[in-house]
Amino acid sequence: MRTILNQLTLEPGTGKAIELLAGQILRIEQVEGGQCVDFNAFNLHDYKEFMHCGRTRTVHGFNPAQGTFLWSQPPRERALLYILADTYGRNDVLFPRCSAYLYESAYGFDAHTNCHDMQAEAQREYGLTPDDVHDSFNFFMNTEVTLEGRASITRQTSKAGDYVDLLALTDVLAVPNVCGADIMRTSNFGLKPIRLTVFEATEADLATVPRTPVLKSQRTPAEFRQPNIKADRELYRDPGYRPQFTNTPIVHQPIVVELSDDEAALFDAIKLDMYGDDDGQALRDIIFTWWETRYLAAASGAPAIGD
Amino acid sequence: MEYCLYPIFVYDLLASQEEKMAGRRVTIVLNQQQLELLDRTIGKGAAPDRESLIKLAIRELAQARPETVR
Numbered sequence: 224m225r226t227i228l229n230q231l232t233l234e235p236g237t238g239k240a241i242e243l244l245a246g247q248i249l250r251i252e253q254v255e256g257g258q259c260v261d262f263n264a265f266n267l268h269d270y271k272e273f274m275h276c277g278r279t280r281t282v283h284g285f286n287p288a289q290g291t292f293l294w295s296q297p298p299r300e301r302a303l304l305y306i307l308a309d310t311y312g313r314n315d316v317l318f319p320r321c322s323a324y325l326y327e328s329a330y331g332f333d334a335h336t337n338c339h340d341m342q343a344e345a346q347r348e349y350g351l352t353p354d355d356v357h358d359s360f361n362f363f364m365n366t367e368v369t370l371e372g373r374a375s376i377t378r379q380t381s382k383a384g385d386y387v388d389l390l391a392l393t394d395v396l397a398v399p400n401v402c403g404a405d406i407m408r409t410s411n412f413g414l415k416p417i418r419l420t421v422f423e424a425t426e427a428d429l430a431t432v433p434r435t436p437v438l439k440s441q442r443t444p445a446e447f448r449q450p451n452i453k454a455d456r457e458l459y460r461d462p463g464y465r466p467q468f469t470n471t472p473i474v475h476q477p478i479v480v481e482l483s484d485d486e487a488a489l490f491d492a493i494k495l496d497m498y499g500d501d502d503g504q505a506l507r508d509i510i511f512t513w514w515e516t517r518y519l520a521a522a523s524g525a526p527a528i529g530d
Numbered sequence: 531m532e533y534c535l536y537p538i539f540v541y542d543l544l545a546s547q548e549e550k551m552a553g554r555r556v557t558i559v560l561n562q563q564q565l566e567l568l569d570r571t572i573g574k575g576a577a578p579d580r581e582s583l584i585k586l587a588i589r590e591l592a593q594a595r596p597e598t599v600r
Contacts, residue, residue: 513587
């Protein structure tokens with residue numbers, strides 16, 4: 224049985240920054256149902272490490288739900304939180320948080336509840352600026368991608384009592400807010416409160432979390448060539464700068480392959496038309512497509528997160 | 531390690547001449563990162579050398595796509 228550490232109701236139009244320590248669970252729960260919740264998360268001890276929707280959706284797809292992680296941005300790329308439970312199962316990592324600009328440009332409002340400003344106001348309690356608000360993980364939000372490549376919001380059917388449980392894998396500042404969209408279908412054209420509960424995770428909770436990689440490429444400021452956060456906003460060139468890009472110069476080497484008649488026939492059968500007469504590029508494509516098929520653990524472009 | 535001593539197109543021209551002879555010679559141009567990946571794969575036992583690995587890739591990809599092989 225979990226110990227409850229804290230509980231509060233998040234009223235429409237508001238957000239709250241919550242210190243969630245490693246091993247604690249934040250439950251975000253529907254009071255009435257049908258309410259989207261935007262979410263930011265920062266490393267509590269280093270706010271420059273934050274949840275990254277781009278990396279999260281690359282690893283888990285457009286609709287991360289139970290059993291997925293919320294990842295921090297490169298070059299940190301750590302799992303910050305784990306979705307331990309999700310009774311509704313529809314979340315979004317495509318749409319940015321709604322903003323004052325959206326409501327003024329589309330609807331003519333001088334002022335309107337919006338997720339960016341709510342996040343900024345909640346984060347202000349910890350000294351963060353509006354520029355520190357990052358792309359939101361949108362809980363209880365139904366979205367689709369059209370054939371034309373556009374993302375669209377559809378109505379949702381979450382009901383009272385639906386919840387997501389987020390297990391902190393490291394100390395984080397967790398910032399949920401009640402999405403401010405009442406004239407869009409995001410929360411079925413209404414604004415409802417949300418209940419937040421912080422629990423201490425049980426041993427059984429912790430035992431369900433899959434392992435994630437620990438790699439030397441998960442860097443901290445100790446490995447940065449420039450670790451100091453810039454205090455002034457103006458950008459100006461460092462005359463002492465000397466570029467140190469990884470693995471440069473890129474050097475090419477020809478590799479000659481002698482194909483038998485049978486091998487050449489197979490090659491001709493599978494090489495892609497897009498390369499025309501360029502057999503070298505066509506064969507290079509085959510080599511690395513084969514390697515992906517045989518060895519790549521995750522979808523193309525996604526980092527591997529398992530063993 | 532050999533480096534690319536001539537412009538890439540020269541190797542392509544030489545290869546196209548030799549393709550008219552018996553067998554089929556294909557020249558691939560790879561960078562050091564691509565070669566590292568292949569050499570690491572060879573080191574794990576997938577094939578004894580680069581050419582064998584490349585031929586393995588052709589065979590296995592063709593097997594995976596029987597609909598494209600006449």
